[in-house]
Amino acid sequence: MNAHGENLQREEDLLRQTLRQEDPSSGFAQRVMARVSESAGASEPARAVLWYRPFFGPVIRWSAVAAVSASVIVSTVHYRNMQRERAQGEAAKQQLMLALHIAGSKLQLAKEKVNDANQAQHHTKSSPSPSRSKS
Amino acid sequence: MAERIITAVPLPEFAEIVRCYQSMVFSIALHFLEDRFAAEELAQDVFLQLHASLPKLKSEYHVKFWLRKVTAHRCIDYRRSRTISHVSLDEAPEPSIAGGLTDIFLEKKVRQFVATLAEKPRMVVILRYQEDMSAEDIAEALTMPVATVKSHLQRSLAMLREKMTRTIGEVAI
16 A cells, blocks of 8 residues: 555544544433423324313213114114014915915815706706606 | 334334434534534434334334434534534543544544535535445435535545644644
8 A cells, every 4th residue: 555545544544533423421312212202192182172082981982882782783683573574474475375276276166066066957957858758 | 234124113112223323323413513412402303203204114224324314414404504603622522532642632633624514525524434334325315426425525535634734744644
């Protein structure tokens, strides 16, 4: 290394030595953390003055949860009852339709039998007996 | 340095980050502002800003780079926006060092010299010789071309050489 290079190296070393890192005064990190906590607290909304805050107390919150749960259960039970009643109604309707169908069939059968009987009687009356014609 | 993903940091872990980088941030501010009180106040502001920005930073490497960059810019802004009551380097207490009287004298002269530099060249010199940053890293941190950084460094060293030669003679350096 020539004289110029040595001087340059010495200058740089001197700058490094002079500009070395130094510690801040003791308690620096604690002071920073205090300011961080302070600013974190300040950035939260002023909860005490919010008008709706009383509505979100723990007792009321749990009461609201219980009320919603109860209404969900009642609605479910009611819906299931309605479904069961509707199914029973459908079954009764099917039974009635079947009964009406059977009754209709029987009535038709009876009517046919009556018609047959009438025709037979009419036939008997209209044809003369062979014994009477001979006499 | 091991890359560790930074997410939401709890306060105890953030305190650890502060302890890890407090000397770096404080020293950049101190060497630039020459005022311990102002440097400490500025360093606290930088860490407060870091706490707010930490979720956006990807790793410890980014945290270190972010701290150097923000501290440098805050120092320059601070100097530009305020009239600082300068404490003469002759009146300022010297830090205790293990060197002899010659070293103390030389360091005082070098501090005086650094204080005479304009804002950006001064920050370039501080980042180069305090943080051992490359010209490329300094250019990125200070948002300036690499050639400008190299030019600042060369001119600053030339000025230092000239002043030291005039003051105490080339042999003493």
